[in-house]
Amino acid sequence: MAPPRALFRPDALAGFGHLSRTLALATAWTRAGGTVDVDASGIDDTWRRRFETIGATFDGAARSDWCVLDGYGNDLAVQRRARVDHDHVLVIDDHGSLGAYDADLVLDHNIGADRGDLLGSRYLLLRTEFADEPPDRPPPGRRVLLAPGGAPSSSTTATFDGIAAGLIAAGAGLVWLRGVDDVVATMASADVAVAAAGVTAYELCRVGVPAVLVAVAENQEPVARRLDDAGAAVSADHADSVDRTVETALALLDDPDRCATMTRVARRLVDGLGADRVVTAMRSFLLDVRPATPEDLDLTWEWSNDPDVRRQSFESASIPRHRHEEWFARRLADPEGDFLIVESDGVPVGQARFEGTPTTLGYLVGPASRGRGLASPLLVAACRQHFRRHPAGEVIALVKPDNRASVRALDLAGFEPMDPMDGALRFRSRAGTT
Numbered sequence: 001m002a003p004p005r006a007l008f009r010p011d012a013l014a015g016f017g018h019l020s021r022t023l024a025l026a027t028a029w030t031r032a033g034g035t036v037d038v039d040a041s042g043i044d045d046t047w048r049r050r051f052e053t054i055g056a057t058f059d060g061a062a063r064s065d066w067c068v069l070d071g072y073g074n075d076l077a078v079q080r081r082a083r084v085d086h087d088h089v090l091v092i093d094d095h096g097s098l099g100a101y102d103a104d105l106v107l108d109h110n111i112g113a114d115r116g117d118l119l120g121s122r123y124l125l126l127r128t129e130f131a132d133e134p135p136d137r138p139p140p141g142r143r144v145l146l147a148p149g150g151a152p153s154s155s156t157t158a159t160f161d162g163i164a165a166g167l168i169a170a171g172a173g174l175v176w177l178r179g180v181d182d183v184v185a186t187m188a189s190a191d192v193a194v195a196a197a198g199v200t201a202y203e204l205c206r207v208g209v210p211a212v213l214v215a216v217a218e219n220q221e222p223v224a225r226r227l228d229d230a231g232a233a234v235s236a237d238h239a240d241s242v243d244r245t246v247e248t249a250l251a252l253l254d255d256p257d258r259c260a261t262m263t264r265v266a267r268r269l270v271d272g273l274g275a276d277r278v279v280t281a282m283r284s285f286l287l288d289v290r291p292a293t294p295e296d297l298d299l300t301w302e303w304s305n306d307p308d309v310r311r312q313s314f315e316s317a318s319i320p321r322h323r324h325e326e327w328f329a330r331r332l333a334d335p336e337g338d339f340l341i342v343e344s345d346g347v348p349v350g351q352a353r354f355e356g357t358p359t360t361l362g363y364l365v366g367p368a369s370r371g372r373g374l375a376s377p378l379l380v381a382a383c384r385q386h387f388r389r390h391p392a393g394e395v396i397a398l399v400k401p402d403n404r405a406s407v408r409a410l411d412l413a414g415f416e417p418m419d420p421m422d423g424a425l426r427f428r429s430r431a432g433t434t
Helices: 016-031 045-053 076-085 154-169 183-188 199-207 218-230 242-253 256-269 274-284 294-304 307-312 321-333 375-389 404-412
Strands: 005-010 035-038 066-070 088-092 105-108 143-147 173-176 192-196 211-214 234-236 288-291 338-344 347-355 360-365 394-399 416-421 424-430
Touching: 005 016, 016 035, 016 045, 016 066, 016 088, 016 199, 016 274, 066 076, 076 088, 088 274, 105 274, 143 154, 143 199, 154 173, 154 192, 154 242, 183 199, 192 199, 192 242, 199 211, 199 218, 199 256, 211 218, 211 242, 218 234, 218 256, 234 242, 274 375, 274 404, 288 375, 294 307, 294 321, 294 347, 338 375, 347 375, 360 375, 375 404, 394 404, 404 424
Parallel strands: 005 035, 005 066, 066 088, 088 105, 143 173, 143 192, 192 211, 211 234, 360 394
Antiparallel strands: 288 338, 338 347, 347 360, 394 424, 416 424
16 A cells, blocks of 8 residues: 655745645654655745655655645635645635635634634644653743744844844843754743744744744734733734833743743643644545444454453453344444444454444554554544534543553544543544544
8 A cells, every 4th residue: 555645735935934834744744654745836945955854755746645735825726726636635724814715624723713624723733843842941041032933024124133132231131043953942941032923923832932922924913912812922013112022021021920821821722733633634534434334243343352452441351252243233223323434445444433322432443453543533534424424413532541542542633631530531522623
């Protein structure tokens, strides 16, 4: 079986943000076993090398399992051409700017996003280094990070130069985020930041650096405002003077309690796993889901008695054949439940069961298919099928506390944690969220 192929088409001329988040998604795609092709007119040598480092090619012609479009010129005509040329289409947009979509998935990873399929900061496309746990912050030292963005305009540069002068005059130390190799460590070295409200704003949230956000472009204004509303940052209105921005940064330096609160809120918003969640959704479309049939009796019995499955089940004893036959017949006869077999290239790889009130999910990946990262895409594919029958439904999954693999799979599949009950961890998914 050939590895799944994705073609990425970022607008290389619209700013580093599009290239950065495309690289983040492409990197996660390769980690999941996929291959990457890039079609980016005008991409410079530096960014080209970054994509080549993850094994990307620049052919841009072959049919792909996925075509990923990221740019403000991707109108309906562009999307529909991509649909003809490729098996699936993912459109990345900001704040609904494209207006209309014809795609399998629409991603808007901005806080407060409300148009599309994969919405909000849980799907943030951040570079690989932001997936790790943020480093410890140093003791307070009145250090301010200045981050004007990847390719600041002359007016933005002048604004940040003015901010720098004001901070120096007030005795603050400066750390510039430009030309550095270790972005995370550089961010973590500062007490507060003054930053453009692009992708850097979300990176600062992940690291936990309280930030004053300056909207240097119109599409950054909602980001600054919504992060301010959430208590994760402070928005410096684009009409504010340099002096007021300096005053706001200095006030943060003098308010450690507020900074600590902002750090907690920001890290809850951004956990660095957004690209993996998007890849999970993409991979789910490469799986086929069908109802179980009587011919699946033997296979499901073998799967259910697998030692790893029994160990993670709440009833760990092996299942006699006659009991499985009775249970299997009940499941097939249940008009409200769904007993689904998930396949990859025509080969069964796992199962998912939806039964009872409230609807409870049980799932497994077959022993021969483990180690391929299929659990989370299997969950998404199965839930999508179930919610077609139950469009207003809700699903609950119960997991043993020590089953870390299942906890991660449910998280990547879009399930939300609930309060534990009777020694079990509980997770929930609603129609339209998985």
